Amino acid sequence: MPAELLKVSAGAPDSTAIRYAAEFIKRGRVVGVPTDTFYGLAADPFNLAAVEEIYRVKGRPENRALPILVNSIEQAAILSRDLPLNFLKLTEKLWPGPLTIVVEASHSLPLKVTANKGRVALRWPNSRVACAIIEQVGSPITGTSANLSGFPSCSNAQELVKQLGERLPLILDSGDTGATLSSTIVNLNGEDWTIVRQGQVSEREIEKALEDSD
Numbered sequence: 001m002p003a004e005l006l007k008v009s010a011g012a013p014d015s016t017a018i019r020y021a022a023e024f025i026k027r028g029r030v031v032g033v034p035t036d037t038f039y040g041l042a043a044d045p046f047n048l049a050a051v052e053e054i055y056r057v058k059g060r061p062e063n064r065a066l067p068i069l070v071n072s073i074e075q076a077a078i079l080s081r082d083l084p085l086n087f088l089k090l091t092e093k094l095w096p097g098p099l100t101i102v103v104e105a106s107h108s109l110p111l112k113v114t115a116n117k118g119r120v121a122l123r124w125p126n127s128r129v130a131c132a133i134i135e136q137v138g139s140p141i142t143g144t145s146a147n148l149s150g151f152p153s154c155s156n157a158q159e160l161v162k163q164l165g166e167r168l169p170l171i172l173d174s175g176d177t178g179a180t181l182s183s184t185i186v187n188l189n190g191e192d193w194t195i196v197r198q199g200q201v202s203e204r205e206i207e208k209a210l211e212d213s214d
Contacts, residue, residue, distance in 0.1 A: 003032065003168040005157060010034060010174035013129045017172065022136035024170050030054055032146045032160050032171035033133060036126040037098050037179045037200065038153035039146040039160050039171075040069070042133060045113045052112075054142060057167045059149045065114045067100055067121035069143035071131040076122045079140060081106050084188050086210060093209035096126040098183040098200035113142075123183055129174055145182065155179050 008017045021042070024031050028050040030043045041057065043050040045068055055062050070076045073091055077083060080103045087101055105113075105120035114120055123143060125131065134141055145153045146160050154160040157173035165171070184199035186206060193210075195203055 001166075003161065003165045003171045005161065005171050005173050007173045008129060010127075010129060010177075013132050013174070015132075018129070018132045018136050021170060021172055022133055025050075025133070025137050025141060028053070029169050030057055031133075032157070032164065032168050033130055034127060034157075034172060034174040034177055035069070035130045035143065036096075036177065037181070037183050038155055038177060039157065040130070040143045041146045041168075042069075042130070042141040042143070044137070045140060045142050046110060048110055048112060051110065051142070054144060057164060058144065058147070060144070061149070062112075063115050065117060065119070065121060067123060067143045068109075068113070068140050069130055069134060070122060070124050070140045071096075071134040072124070075134075075140050076124070079106050079109055079120055079122060080104060084190055086188055086191055086193055089210050090186065090206065091124070094201060094205065095124040096131070097124075098126070098181075099123065099206075100183045100185045100197075102185060102187040102196065121185060129172060153179075153182060 028047045030053050033042045100121045100123040102121045147153050148163050156176040182199040184201035185197040187194050187196050
């Protein structure tokens, strides 16, 4: 059965649509949602059945961790432990936005979400839809890109329907995100940092955020 497609405004998402999507997530389902980069697969990261469903839907290898979307620094802190100072410097300047930061995961997060590596990729997206869903669910959600593993990421709901329309119960359609690049992924180990994936945030922007906060 094809996914239900529900239109929602990117700038002022209807609360009824947000509640509707949040109920799917609370019941352990996986929902396609827009972010400030590409569309993502939103599910409850604390529900192991939902986590397994994401891997099945995407055809994603289980040795690849699932990134998590938050809507506050406080949420990120709960999902991580021993946050390095550079995390706070980067988030002060570059969150919300297209920057994913990898840190040590809290023991409260299921190990399966981290692909048994004990590290978690966190992002606060600059997306009213995604943040409203997190607010309504009452906890962070998964944010892996909504596409078949190995296929292009989707910047609009129509592309997503073509790839995963038969595998999802619901897709929120807020139009084209306009994204051509994913988020930049930065790995933090103590005060050392490395770029794992170059995306919308440049290396210079990261350096400047760290310098400006010194």
